[in-house]
Amino acid sequence: MYRFTVYSFQRSKSQPAQWVLTTFTFGHEDQQTCQMWVNQIDASLVLQDGRPKNLLVFVNPRSGKGIGSRTWEAVAPIFLRAKINTKVIVTERANHAFDVMASTSNKDLKMYDGIVAVGGDGFFNEILNGFLLSRHLAHYPPTPSDIIDCRQTEGNYPNEAINAIVNGSEDQAPLLSSAKHGGLGLSTSSGNSTDHDSEFSAFHTWFRFGIIPAGSTDAIVMCSTGCRDPITSTLQIVLGKRVHLDIAQVVRWKKTPTSKFDPCVRYAASFAGYGFYGDVIAESEKLRWMGPRRYDYAGTRVFLRHSSYEAEVAYVDTKSEDTNANGKRVLCRSNCSICNTRPHLQHSHTGSSSRQDETRWLKSKGRFLSIGAAVISCRNEKAPDGLVADAHLSDGFLHLILIRDCHHALYLWHLTQLARKGGNPMDFKFVEHHKTTAFTFTSFGDQSVWNLDGELFEAHQLSAQVFRGLISLFASGPEV
Known part of the structure; x- marks a missing residue:
């Protein structure tokens, strides 16, 4: 008898927001039949566009109770089983992730389907600011x-x-109406912003951030997944789930x-x-x-x-x-x-x-x-x-x-x-x-x-x- 295993998940009976890893094992007397099913499953997964294939992962070893590295080691096999390539950077100092994000070009970022932070809310904030400060072009809100x-x-x-009314010139534009919020004015320079913005707006349609909780409060994960669980967050990343923030x-x-x-x-x-x-x-x-x-x-x-x-x-x-x-x-x-x-x-x-x-x-x-x-x-x-x-x-x-x-x-x-x-x-x-x-x-x-x-x-x-x-x-x- 030949067997193969399919990795999946199910919802926790005690906490519906929590996802639990599960496996299903199938078998057949014919090895070629088993291989055919494995190939069919792999082919169907490749066709799912929403799933990430390449991710840049930042791990903060000092997050929370110093469990960042252990948390990543616990969930890394899930990425491997999902055939997702990960480049892992373990931060060595404060603002390490910020500096990497700020110095990484859009061309290099396009190698990835998203960025994953293993840490807390403050660590994600560091990555977010490194990403947006050099790219997000928007009129400032009015001063007091x-x-x-x-x-x-x-x-x-x-x-x-x-x-x-807001007293300001064209360079210090007042607040946009709420109907206009959500615009991505993203660029890498102050030159021809229109071309850069068009490039990055298209980039934004598929680029996502992920957070695997290892911090002190993990409020963003609690609000976006419903629970504070590294396995749940990892499964939602590998399955390509998406919410806007x-x-x-x-x-x-x-x-x-x-x-x-x-x-x-x-x-x-x-x-x-x-x-x-x-x-x-x-x-x-x-x-x-x-x-x-x-x-x-x-x-x-x-x-x-x-x-x-x-x-x-x-x-x-x-x-x-x-x-x-x-x-x-x-x-x-x-x-x-x-x-x-x-x-x-x-x-x-x-x-x-x-x-x-x-x-x-x-x-x-x-x-x-x-x-x-x-x-x-x-x-x-x-x-x-x-x-x-x-x-x-x-x-x-x-x-x-x-x-x-x-x-x-x-x-x-x-x-x-x-x-x-x-x-x-x-x-x-x-x-x-x-x-x-x-x-x-x-x-x-x-x-x-x-x-x-x-x-x-x-x-x-x-x-x-x-x-x-x-x-x-x-x-x-x-x-x-």
Whole structure:
């Protein structure tokens, strides 16, 4: 009897979002018959265009509890069985992956069907910024001073409604309308951008990023696959699954109150946070020797300090409501109806026709415990529903969460609601939740630290805008 084995997967009975490796063994008395079936199966797999054949893999050996290398060793055989060629780079220092991505030409990248990060959210952020900073050409969002009050209405505290225009030249174009978001303006130089953009837009239609979780929180993986499992993520990569992912472009105009105006661009795939969120990251940087436990320790210390900060935030007023026929909020899920209605890719710098001459902005000013902008729901093991339960992977919106100064006990109750599945952390008078496409921020303090996907970013004055479906992930979406 001759036998051959087919490798496949099945969903976990206890957790539907988790995929489990399985094998099926077949046999026949005739060896040629077995070989014929093997050839037929191989031929059918070759015809599946969505499956990657060549991948560039970055492994962070120090991610999370230092399990990056072990995680890759555990999943590497799956790529081998799927006949996927992998070039593996084990990073040796901070920003190693960033430098490789920034120095790799588009010609060299075209050798691969995608890039895989074995690590956490911060490691993926490093790769993402190395990829986008030299390629993504888009008009900056307006600076805080670009927003001019034309007519101030009688608004109740804390929000002041204003009609605003953006004061800027053609070179500092205002925010694009939400219908134009998602455009890929990608290039390798500042020369003939149109030719380069066309080249890379075509590139983008099949190029994807994958994340195999080995970090401290792995929020992006939790939101895009529904679980924090290296095997599940690997299977979705080798099977060529795809979801689109919004990306926030964050532009720092001034690092400190006395520094010169000097734009500095960064990108975030999950979250940008100030106040409590920034302080936790700053505190945890001193405690890296503790591993992932440093976040709990740093979070406790920052909470006990209960620091608040004077700041002003302006944000674009939007009216989008993602509700079903019963008026309930629609959660993001596999084959999400909201994420799948994305517009065709359009360039974000095609001229004045792609910009709004007048945009309605709202403004909040006061003392804040924290300011957060969630690109996705940011689900993780400590916040099972995430910061915003109904945020989507690719709807073209940021969720701006403003936590005003309040009593210590009330803030603790808010954090407790975040930690509960089915909790309602937004149901407090001191919490503002705004769905927007862009915002600006100005600090009135001496120091200002932001958290971008778990990475420190000092900024006294910044602006942010979201690009709908700017990149694609090897993922199927969360099972809800």
